[in-house]
Amino acid sequence: RKEVEQDPGPFNVPEGATVAFNCTYSNSASQSFFWYRQDCRKEPKLLMSVYSSGNEDGRFTAQLNRASQYISLLIRDSKLSDSATYLCVAYSSASKIIFGSGTRLSIRP
Amino acid sequence: NAGVTQTPKFRILKIGQSMTLQCTQDMNHNYMYWYRQDPGMGLKLIYYSVGAGITDKGEVPNGYNVSRSTTEDFPLRLELAAPSQTSVYFCASSYKGQKSNLSGNTIYFGEGSWLTVV
Numbered sequence: 001r002k003e004v005e006q007d008p009g010p011f012n013v014p015e016g017a018t019v020a021f022n023c024t025y026s027n028s029a030s031q032s033f034f035w036y037r038q039d040c041r042k043e044p045k046l047l048m049s050v051y052s053s054g055n056e057d058g059r060f061t062a063q064l065n066r067a068s069q070y071i072s073l074l075i076r077d078s079k080l081s082d083s084a085t086y087l088c089v090a091y092s093s094a095s096k097i098i099f100g101s102g103t104r105l106s107i108r109p
Numbered sequence: 110n111a112g113v114t115q116t117p118k119f120r121i122l123k124i125g126q127s128m129t130l131q132c133t134q135d136m137n138h139n140y141m142y143w144y145r146q147d148p149g150m151g152l153k154l155i156y157y158s159v160g161a162g163i164t165d166k167g168e169v170p171n172g173y174n175v176s177r178s179t180t181e182d183f184p185l186r187l188e189l190a191a192p193s194q195t196s197v198y199f200c201a202s203s204y205k206g207q208k209s210n211l212s213g214n215t216i217y218f219g220e221g222s223w224l225t226v227v
């Protein structure tokens with residue numbers, strides 16, 4: 001079983017739709033969680049950190065469920081520019097930063 | 110700040126050749142990392158360093174070597190290149206203080222180095 005698992009997608013949704021991804025992690029010692037965005041042939045960039053109480057950044061909402069060991073990302077009012085691969089990251093220590101394989105999102109006009 | 114800068118961006122190597130991927134960061138980050146990303150796959154940690162003079166193996170260290178003589182630089186050396194090392198390589202850095210917090214764990218990536226071994 002992978003330490004961090006994501007549905008690879010692709011998710012193909014119309015502009016303006018709401019879309020949600022889940023990510024599960026197996027290491028209960030994971031301390032911090034993040035969502036990164038990666039555009040085609042580009043480096044990953046931090047989208048947002050994930051706080052235990054849940055957090056929102058504009059159209060993006062991230063939540064953490066430690067009991068069930070998953071994190072989620074919700075994107076509201078999706079834009080064409082949201083098309084990318086979204087990477088879930090679980091951080092335990094410098095040597096245990098586990099990236100998921102990513103969920104591909106494609107927004108159609 | 111330039112952030113994390115890695116060179117070269119593209120390189121083609123012949124089997125058995127050696128090369129060094131350069132990485133430098135100007136954010137005074139103590140932690141630095143090298144990842145590889147194969148097509149359609151996640152990032153795998155090759156080596157990491159928690160400070161100058163300290164390096165440690167990650168998940169896939171075989172065939173690579175690193176050094177960390179300064180805080181800023183973290184070069185990755187490929188000895189005897191093999192086709193299995195064809196990949197995109199990302200250097201990254203982060204800051205972790207004594208009292209780490211969530212933002213202190215944010216990892217910043219370089220733009221990547223596309224390496225093909227033929």
